[in-house]
Amino acid sequence: MGKVWILTRRELSAYFVSPIAYVAMALFLVIAGFFFGLADFRPGAPAAMRSIFDVMMVVLVFILPIVAMRSLAEERRTGTLETLLTAPVTDAQVVVAKFLGCWLFYLAMLAPTAVYVAVLAAFGNPDFGPILSGYVGLALLGALYVGVGLAASALTSNQVIAAVTAFAVLMVLAALAPWIGTAVPPPWRGILLQASVRTHYADFSQGVVDAVHVIYFVAVTLLTLFLTVKILESRRWR
Amino acid sequence: MERMIEVEHLTKWYGRTLALDRVSFSVARGQIVGFLGPNGAGKTTTLRILTGYLPATSGTARVAGRDVLLESLAVRSLIGYMPENMPLYPEMRVEEYLRLRAGLKGVPSARRGAAVDRAVERCRLKDVRRRLIGQLSKGYRQRVGLAEALVADPPVLILDEPTIGLDPAQIQETRRLIRALGEAHTVLLSSHILPEVEKTCSHLVIIAEGRIAAAGSVEELTTGLTSRRQVILEVRPGAAADGPAEMARAIGRLAGVADVRHEPTADGWTRLAVTPSGETDVRDRLHALVVQRGWLLRELRAQAATLEELYVQMTAGEAAARSVA
Numbered sequence: 001m002g003k004v005w006i007l008t009r010r011e012l013s014a015y016f017v018s019p020i021a022y023v024a025m026a027l028f029l030v031i032a033g034f035f036f037g038l039a040d041f042r043p044g045a046p047a048a049m050r051s052i053f054d055v056m057m058v059v060l061v062f063i064l065p066i067v068a069m070r071s072l073a074e075e076r077r078t079g080t081l082e083t084l085l086t087a088p089v090t091d092a093q094v095v096v097a098k099f100l101g102c103w104l105f106y107l108a109m110l111a112p113t114a115v116y117v118a119v120l121a122a123f124g125n126p127d128f129g130p131i132l133s134g135y136v137g138l139a140l141l142g143a144l145y146v147g148v149g150l151a152a153s154a155l156t157s158n159q160v161i162a163a164v165t166a167f168a169v170l171m172v173l174a175a176l177a178p179w180i181g182t183a184v185p186p187p188w189r190g191i192l193l194q195a196s197v198r199t200h201y202a203d204f205s206q207g208v209v210d211a212v213h214v215i216y217f218v219a220v221t222l223l224t225l226f227l228t229v230k231i232l233e234s235r236r237w238r
Numbered sequence: 239m240e241r242m243i244e245v246e247h248l249t250k251w252y253g254r255t256l257a258l259d260r261v262s263f264s265v266a267r268g269q270i271v272g273f274l275g276p277n278g279a280g281k282t283t284t285l286r287i288l289t290g291y292l293p294a295t296s297g298t299a300r301v302a303g304r305d306v307l308l309e310s311l312a313v314r315s316l317i318g319y320m321p322e323n324m325p326l327y328p329e330m331r332v333e334e335y336l337r338l339r340a341g342l343k344g345v346p347s348a349r350r351g352a353a354v355d356r357a358v359e360r361c362r363l364k365d366v367r368r369r370l371i372g373q374l375s376k377g378y379r380q381r382v383g384l385a386e387a388l389v390a391d392p393p394v395l396i397l398d399e400p401t402i403g404l405d406p407a408q409i410q411e412t413r414r415l416i417r418a419l420g421e422a423h424t425v426l427l428s429s430h431i432l433p434e435v436e437k438t439c440s441h442l443v444i445i446a447e448g449r450i451a452a453a454g455s456v457e458e459l460t461t462g463l464t465s466r467r468q469v470i471l472e473v474r475p476g477a478a479a480d481g482p483a484e485m486a487r488a489i490g491r492l493a494g495v496a497d498v499r500h501e502p503t504a505d506g507w508t509r510l511a512v513t514p515s516g517e518t519d520v521r522d523r524l525h526a527l528v529v530q531r532g533w534l535l536r537e538l539r540a541q542a543a544t545l546e547e548l549y550v551q552m553t554a555g556e557a558a559a560r561s562v563a
Contacts, residue, residue: 006341086291087343088314
């Protein structure tokens with residue numbers, strides 16, 4: 001665990017000196033602020049953040065692949081992957097640290113949106129339950145997206161290819177799966193619906209934290225981490 | 239002597255390409271061994287197998303008696319490895335990077351500062367320890383790579399092309415440093431340039447086309463060579479009417495001569511290169527023959543073959559084969 005933490009800290013600090021991370025962060029906050037001002041912070045609207053939470057499911061499909069793309073692709077391109085994987089750490093430790101670094105950066109990116117909560121509290125009487133559950137949902141959603149981004153980043157030494165791959169996978173998972181579901185016969189429809197991020201994410205912003213949904217996000221995230229470890233290990237038999 | 243690195247029948251296929259073909263060699267504790275071969279001979283592949291980055295297709299490799307595949311983590315903590323081209327994180331500061339690597343290599347946090355100081359001291363990085371790695375010159379980056387390999391004070395150092403791309407002054411300095419390291423560490427360093435390793439290493443392992451072509455101490459290899467040195471002589475028929483081919487044939491009939499080649503010199507003499515069979519010294523016989531035939535002789539010398547020639551000879555065949563393919 002000590003080594004995972006050492007690596008996680010290095011990942012986090014690498015994000016905070018990388019311009020692309022700040023660009024992604026700025027983009028995220030502009031979009032979040034835009035939707036907050038337009039949809040949530042209006043006279044007569046309920047003092048809630050539902051629009052932000054809902055729209056983030058799609059917005060993050062574009063932003064998190066950009067945040068996650070460098071994590072392994074850059075190491076592969078510069079050759080530091082070899083230094084990293086020949087140190088006495090396991091591939092799994094490296095992957096977990098990469099994931100935590102990226103996910104913690106994402107949480108840091110979410111932190112400024114706490115201002116919206118303060119604004120709502122100042123001008124209205126918000127219901128804090130759904131806001132809290134919404135943030136839990138965002139944290140879980142981000143973990144899954146970061147996991148997909150990490151797996152894509154392990155595949156290639158080209159950051160752009162990594163980002164586009166993650167984007168394509170997330171697009172299907174988050175946006176297209178229910179729509180594709182309408183075009184396929186019933187048993188597949190149910191499976192696609194259950195595999196879709198949308199199905200499991202929607203409840204969080206309404207104040208419901210259902211164990212099934214939590215398990216979905218945790219399980220898919222673990223699956224992506226497992227895949228990432230296997231992709232790293234594939235150098236041994238490729 | 240205790241063997242720190244043992245490689246036995248290591249074979250590595252990349253798809254259908256055979257990169258290593260039953261490679262075996264060993265390195266004893268405290269030796270500085272040069273792993274020499276042309277580009278693409280399998281040096282980096284071997285080093286990557288030793289450091290646990292790649293597995294071998296078959297064969298075994300052990301570091302300090304531990305199998306690199308079965309006890310990979312234990313082996314990795316015994317090795318300081320500097321990969322080719324010294325990959326580093328450009329956005330980190332020198333001491334920050336060394337601290338990170340010391341932590342990854344299991345140096346307890348209380349001792350990390352001291353470990354970094356020691357590595358900085360050894361590699362003379364004091365002036366740049368607060369600088370960003372990305373801003374350093376190649377020479378300094380290479381020293382950071384070495385410091386990284388040293389930081390946890392591992393018993394074995396594996397350095398892949400440590401002097402590539404450095405200027406002559408930096409190369410000399412690196413050589414000095416590596417020789418100094420040899421006192422406390424076992425060092426295996428790869429290179430494709432012979433003079434490079436000849437000056438630093440006590441032992442050589444020469445690899446070509448994925449096979450070990452020669453191995454031994456520098457003296458052993460050189461002695462092996464002197465016994466097979468060529469004799470060069472420059473002659474003219476003089477009063478005798480022998481042509482160059484005839485002279486070569488006459489020499490070829492002498493006992494102890496394996497091969498004779500002749501070529502004309504620019505000023506009308508004939509230069510003959512005589513390769514003796516085995517360890518016979520044929521110079522006196524050649525002289526006797528020249529006198530007997532009445533040829534004119536202006537030069538007769540034994541040409542000491544150098545390691546360089548041996549190395550070129552061993553690796554030239556491969557280069558020729560490759561250019562045909």
